[in-house]
Amino acid sequence: MRRLLPRRRGAALQSAGSRGRSGTCRADSVRRIAGFPVLQLRRQRFLRETAGQRPWRVRELHAVPQSRRGAGGRGRDGRGEGLSLPRRAESRKRPRGGLPASQHPQGGTPVIVCIGAFDGYHRGHFSLFRQAREMAARAHTEWNVVTFSPHPRYVLGGLKARLFTREDTAFLRRNFDIPEPLEIPFTREFASTEPRLFLDELRARLDVTGIVVGREFRFGRERSGDGEFLLRYCAEHGLELALMPQLVMDDGIVVSSTRIRDMVQAGNVDQAAELLGYPWFLFSRVVSGDRRGRAMGYPTANMLPDEKKLTPGEGVYAGAMWHGGCWRPAAISVGRNPTFLVQGSLRIETHVIGFHGDLYGRRPLLAFLKRLRLMTRFSGRMSLMKQLALDCEETQRVFGVSQPLLKVFHCLPSFD
Ligand SMILES: Cc1cc2nc3c(=O)[nH]c(=O)nc-3n(C[C@H](O)[C@H](O)[C@H](O)COP(=O)(O)O)c2cc1C
Ligand SMILES: Nc1ncnc2c1ncn2[C@@H]1O[C@H](COP(=O)(O)OP(=O)(O)OP(=O)(O)O)[C@@H](O)[C@H]1O
Structure with a gap:
């Protein structure tokens, strides 16, 4: 920091x-x-x-x-x-x-x-x-x-x-x-x-x-x-x-909510965390998606964006989900699924690494740690899956080094 x-x-x-x-x-x-x-x-x-x-x-x-x-x-x-x-x-x-x-x-x-x-x-x-x-x-x-x-x-x-x-x-x-x-x-x-x-x-x-x-x-x-x-x-x-x-x-950036909003909207959530003192986050209900992710080996929790709350810039993020009493590494996609859809609506989808339970209907806390890359239109399912494996690896690394930032929250929901 x-x-x-x-x-x-x-x-x-x-x-x-x-x-x-x-x-x-x-x-x-x-x-x-x-x-x-x-x-x-x-x-x-x-x-x-x-x-x-x-x-x-x-x-x-x-x-x-x-x-x-x-x-x-x-x-x-x-x-x-x-x-x-x-x-x-x-x-x-x-x-x-x-x-x-x-x-x-x-x-x-x-x-x-x-x-x-x-x-x-x-x-x-x-x-x-x-x-x-x-x-x-x-x-x-x-x-x-x-x-x-x-x-x-x-x-x-x-x-x-x-x-x-x-x-x-x-x-x-x-x-x-x-x-x-x-x-x-x-x-x-x-x-x-x-x-x-x-x-x-x-x-x-x-x-x-x-x-x-x-x-x-x-x-x-x-x-x-x-x-x-x-x-x-x-x-x-x-x-x-x-x-x-x-x-x-110390690099001259004034700490202000306007600046932080701009950072989150531009996908610079790691910079936003420096100004906030904790990671930017959201609480969001998990709804059902198209169930393609599960078939690829990467099930995702589709989280309903809140219209009163800003949405982070499109891209793939390393994050953390608080669920079941612990933080879990989460690879997050904010985008319109360009590989599969021509004009998809904006979705926030989270693959919680190593988690196999059911999140439908829950309202977990999701912290955004770092944007890893931009959203890409892949030629097919196989190339997307290769990239997802790399995204998950990088997410785990970022999650590991972000523990001090996550520990700033000491009063976490006992249910979600
Ligand atoms: C970490 C991660 C990265 C993703 N990156 C891309 C991407 O670059 N391009 C894309 O079209 N979709 C991307 N997706 C979205 C997947 O296409 C989507 O999760 C999949 O289609 C499953 O959708 P479903 O939950 O509606 O079944 C990504 C998803 C995750 C979890
Ligand atoms: N960087 C800062 N250092 C010290 N005080 C600040 C700082 N930013 C805001 N404040 C003060 O905190 C109080 C609440 O700030 P407020 O949320 O209105 O400002 P802000 O964060 O600059 O938001 P916005 O960018 O939306 O104007 C005000 O008294 C404001 O002057």
Whole structure:
């Protein structure tokens, strides 16, 4: 794995409320932020204490029994009354639908928030989370993620398919100890919200004590909410602010979801894994195919592509399937079977090496490790079979050297 560098070192933390110290954006292993059991406990408390707050829909609300709503206190250390925070009454001046201001709960855990679109999570995001976690530990608060749904680029144009679905991101959160985010519905109208109003309303619903974003992050009307604005706003309201330097690979590639989407679509899944910190993957139901593969000695699991999720570039990949409690080497074909079909539809077919069981109807996890070659139209079945043997050999080699990457996932499905 190549070393990652922040574009500029230091000065990550601007402490408007002078609560913090300087930090840098380090490129630690993503495994360092694992710890699922802690997530469970913290999340429960966060859910309880944000329950009932509107008008932005808090997805988790639905999981909280009515009897527990409003049961939250002011935070672990009994802070709250004494906080050097803006008064909630101030930010309730302009409620936008939802509950009347008087019904907003007074309580709520103080929380440090990371804000952004978050199409899954990459190494740049992990640097934010690490920062938020450190700030929260110092201030004895919680931390969380504030995001938008659908993805802003989907609403404003440009994004057709995401890197990761809702199911995928839930899987990632379990593995990397990321709390369930607050999701704000994103519409064209919402996109033109003044940055100040957005933050005022966020603070009316959450007891925000600090904000962590990338330095390049822009939000609100005409992208006018930038680092300068955040510095002013946080100073005015006594909030802690961390503007994180942009994480950049040492060959100059900026870590961003857009870049990773381009890489996956171009078939460069090994590069994508470097930016993500783990292999790009999908969960997909196995459906029946034409049963030609079995006759050739290479049965394949045909996996239904998800239209909301992008499909990797056509070609043959070395990958790994999590099935039956272990990772198995998987030779994957993404293509239209040009040897047999004239205008076939795009299929994702996986030959799980050394596996003879039945996968129909299952929904296994499939990780893409490296593209081996492009899709080829062979002159016949025999030449394709020769190539398949070579593909399987190479897949096993790549699978062998990719074990550290696969071990990043420590919280895997117990059934599929
Ligand atoms: C590792 C692998 C590589 C493949 N490469 C090609 C290829 O280069 N050209 C092609 O036409 N089909 C390729 N295929 C697709 C096979 O033609 C396909 O799996 C076979 O027709 C079986 O299809 P079925 O599952 O619908 O029966 C490949 C399949 C696998 C598993
Ligand atoms: N490479 C990075 N280094 C540090 N922070 C980052 C990096 N990439 C994104 N962030 C920050 O993470 C938060 C969420 O990022 P977001 O998903 O909106 O950006 P992104 O990954 O660049 O996505 P896209 O390419 O779709 O714009 C934002 O605050 C953003 O500034």
